[in-house]
Amino acid sequence: MKSNVVSYNPSLDQSGLDKPVAFVKPKVKTANRSSKQIWMENFFRKALIVIAVLMVILVLSILLTLIVQSMPSIKALGVKFLWGKVWDPVTDTYGALPFLVGTLITSFLALIISIPFSFAVAIFLGEYYPDGWLSNFLKNMVELIAAVPSVIYGFWGFFVLVPIIRVLEAKIGAPTYGSGYFAASVVLAIMIIPYAASLSREIIRMVPSHLKEGAYALGATRYEVIKNVILPYTKSGLLAGILLSLGRALGETMAVTMVIGNSPALPHGIYGIFQPGNTMASVIANEFTEAAGSVYLSALIELGLVLFLVTVVINVLGKRIISRFTND
Amino acid sequence: MINKFPFKTLLASGALMLALGMTACNGGAGKSGGNDSTSDDNTLLGAGSTFVFPLFSKQFDEYNKQTGLKVNYQSIGSGGGILQLTNKTVDFGDSDAPLNDEQTTKMGAPALHIPMCSGAVVLSYNLPDVKDTLKLTPAIISDLFLGKITKWNDKAIAAVNPGVKLPDMAVAIAHRTDGSGTTNIFTTYLTQVSPEWTTKVGKGSSVNWPVGLGGKGNAGVAGLVQQTPGAIGYVELAYAIQNKMAFAKLQNKAGNFITPTVASTSAAGNIPLPADAKVSISNTDAADGYPLASFTWALIYKEQNYNNRSADRATKLLKLLWWNIHDGQKFADSLNYAPLPPAAVTVAENILKSATYNGKAILP
Numbered sequence: 001m002k003s004n005v006v007s008y009n010p011s012l013d014q015s016g017l018d019k020p021v022a023f024v025k026p027k028v029k030t031a032n033r034s035s036k037q038i039w040m041e042n043f044f045r046k047a048l049i050v051i052a053v054l055m056v057i058l059v060l061s062i063l064l065t066l067i068v069q070s071m072p073s074i075k076a077l078g079v080k081f082l083w084g085k086v087w088d089p090v091t092d093t094y095g096a097l098p099f100l101v102g103t104l105i106t107s108f109l110a111l112i113i114s115i116p117f118s119f120a121v122a123i124f125l126g127e128y129y130p131d132g133w134l135s136n137f138l139k140n141m142v143e144l145i146a147a148v149p150s151v152i153y154g155f156w157g158f159f160v161l162v163p164i165i166r167v168l169e170a171k172i173g174a175p176t177y178g179s180g181y182f183a184a185s186v187v188l189a190i191m192i193i194p195y196a197a198s199l200s201r202e203i204i205r206m207v208p209s210h211l212k213e214g215a216y217a218l219g220a221t222r223y224e225v226i227k228n229v230i231l232p233y234t235k236s237g238l239l240a241g242i243l244l245s246l247g248r249a250l251g252e253t254m255a256v257t258m259v260i261g262n263s264p265a266l267p268h269g270i271y272g273i274f275q276p277g278n279t280m281a282s283v284i285a286n287e288f289t290e291a292a293g294s295v296y297l298s299a300l301i302e303l304g305l306v307l308f309l310v311t312v313v314i315n316v317l318g319k320r321i322i323s324r325f326t327n328d
Numbered sequence: 329m330i331n332k333f334p335f336k337t338l339l340a341s342g343a344l345m346l347a348l349g350m351t352a353c354n355g356g357a358g359k360s361g362g363n364d365s366t367s368d369d370n371t372l373l374g375a376g377s378t379f380v381f382p383l384f385s386k387q388f389d390e391y392n393k394q395t396g397l398k399v400n401y402q403s404i405g406s407g408g409g410i411l412q413l414t415n416k417t418v419d420f421g422d423s424d425a426p427l428n429d430e431q432t433t434k435m436g437a438p439a440l441h442i443p444m445c446s447g448a449v450v451l452s453y454n455l456p457d458v459k460d461t462l463k464l465t466p467a468i469i470s471d472l473f474l475g476k477i478t479k480w481n482d483k484a485i486a487a488v489n490p491g492v493k494l495p496d497m498a499v500a501i502a503h504r505t506d507g508s509g510t511t512n513i514f515t516t517y518l519t520q521v522s523p524e525w526t527t528k529v530g531k532g533s534s535v536n537w538p539v540g541l542g543g544k545g546n547a548g549v550a551g552l553v554q555q556t557p558g559a560i561g562y563v564e565l566a567y568a569i570q571n572k573m574a575f576a577k578l579q580n581k582a583g584n585f586i587t588p589t590v591a592s593t594s595a596a597g598n599i600p601l602p603a604d605a606k607v608s609i610s611n612t613d614a615a616d617g618y619p620l621a622s623f624t625w626a627l628i629y630k631e632q633n634y635n636n637r638s639a640d641r642a643t644k645l646l647k648l649l650w651w652n653i654h655d656g657q658k659f660a661d662s663l664n665y666a667p668l669p670p671a672a673v674t675v676a677e678n679i680l681k682s683a684t685y686n687g688k689a690i691l692p
Contacts, residue, residue, distance in 0.1 A: 086536065087536060088530075088535070088536035089507075089532050089533075089534045089535065089536070090529065090530035090531065090532045090535050090536065091530065158548075158551060159551075162555065163555060166555075166556075176556075177500075177541060178555065178556070179541055179552075257505070257544055258544060258548070261541045261542060262505035262541065262542025262543070262544075263537070263540070263541060263542060264536065276541050276542075278542075282505075285506075286505050286506040286507065286534075286542075286544065287506065287507045287534050288507075289404060289405035289407060289408055289506065289507055290405045290406060290407040290408075290506070290507025290508060290509075290533040290534065291407055291507060291534075292406075292407040292410065292428065292430075292431060292533065293430060294430070294434075
């Protein structure tokens, strides 16, 4: 508008009557969508559908591949595979129980160890110090934990954590293996902290301030606000964060392999968690390259199928728990 | 319009993706593998043993400088190499153990085993106060790894190590957890010397270990041994030498205690070999041979005309392997591999000469 005024020129004024019309006409036209726009709209929508379907197909074909490839093992071993305790490639005897138990023990123990830390970080960064350089620094540091490649955790666990655990075991009178379920759980716990922490922090920050202010107005202390307002308000989100980190723990391979001791034995006795064990993911990674027999290879793939199903079941259960908490 | 779900698009894309998915499945099984990867005539493809990889990369590099032929060797493990050769996606495989019956059947056509070099497995231990080199017998090793000897001052160990002050320390066993040729060599040896090991554990690239901790790779086992006082584990000779680890002398069949070296490993292969070279040289009859040793074999099809391979390609492959067992051997020693003894070279020559293209011998 301003430039029009400045560049006012009487010679142009002659066409002044036509010009507004000429400008208005395209405006009317933009309100009607051109065929190109409609085509683009349809194309975009279809592309989204195709990509969404592609994802579903991808997951299903992974499942299908696992089932097809594990048929020789399913035929040879039957359901015994699930509760067999012996894994012996020499005699073609395969039982997944020690690895199934190992995966569940390390994942849940890691979860229990990590929860206090991830919630503490989330509350600190979400409620106490949501802004400022210290908060940013801490937030980036926690997120960096997730960015470090898992093999580096494996190295650290193997060279630093395992000797420390060995000293600890000697103090409490447990067998001094060092490597074992406990070492693997601690490494996993550290690795999964940022998953729950980041999500929980975002959710805690989203608690409406009028709820908190209301509680403060009623004379609540900060601890009471966290306990009675923030945590109840955010519980489904916090559970989702835990679920996310559990999923990560179930499938972690490299770091676990390096510190778990890789022995296909079930834990027993009071020092069971200090025993060396094994997980499904690490057995697959360890033995896949040299699995020569067809049943052997197939048994490893079946182990992958079991891991896949365990992950699905835990995810579905987790979702149901979250929705139940949310409905209450 | 928005609520109307386009089932046609969904079905069409679904069917397409499912088809793609199925094709991918078949591809995974390797049945549809064509000749695409072998299109470049001046590059030979190999896959297999990780053990021999450092030697192969040196040899192939030298061969490339001399002849211009490129060799792309993927060290994916013996089992993987055999699988790739079975699927005919590589020109040669390499395995630390001869093909077993199942693998031979799957191969479909006769395959040749050409010894490339030999390697040894050593027993490395961590006894901080023992300065002398420990001596071990086959029976002791088997009892240690079966969990029957649990203390280092056991009578059996003391009997063969007179004058060595053995500590009252618990034995910690370390073994490979990843499937490996090293484990295969070690367990094959134990089945040869201990009937009890044969019935309880057996041999293979992975076995069901009665006791001990598993480490990933040579480095994993070495790390466990170095961290744990009282530990004993097995690693490749080359790895142990490069990392200056303490390792035991081993009693061979002739009753001599042999220090594992490149020379004593080479000596282990200096025995009468069968014409197909499919022989275990562990527990060797050679009096100066280290008993825990094995060949690593390159594997090729006896009839080289398959999958539309050219005669030129077959000749290049045979010439490469011929060079490997002759000129290539001089690179072995510096990398701590044991070169083939003269008798083994002769056997390998005859095996290479038996390879054919359309039934005709390739090498003169």
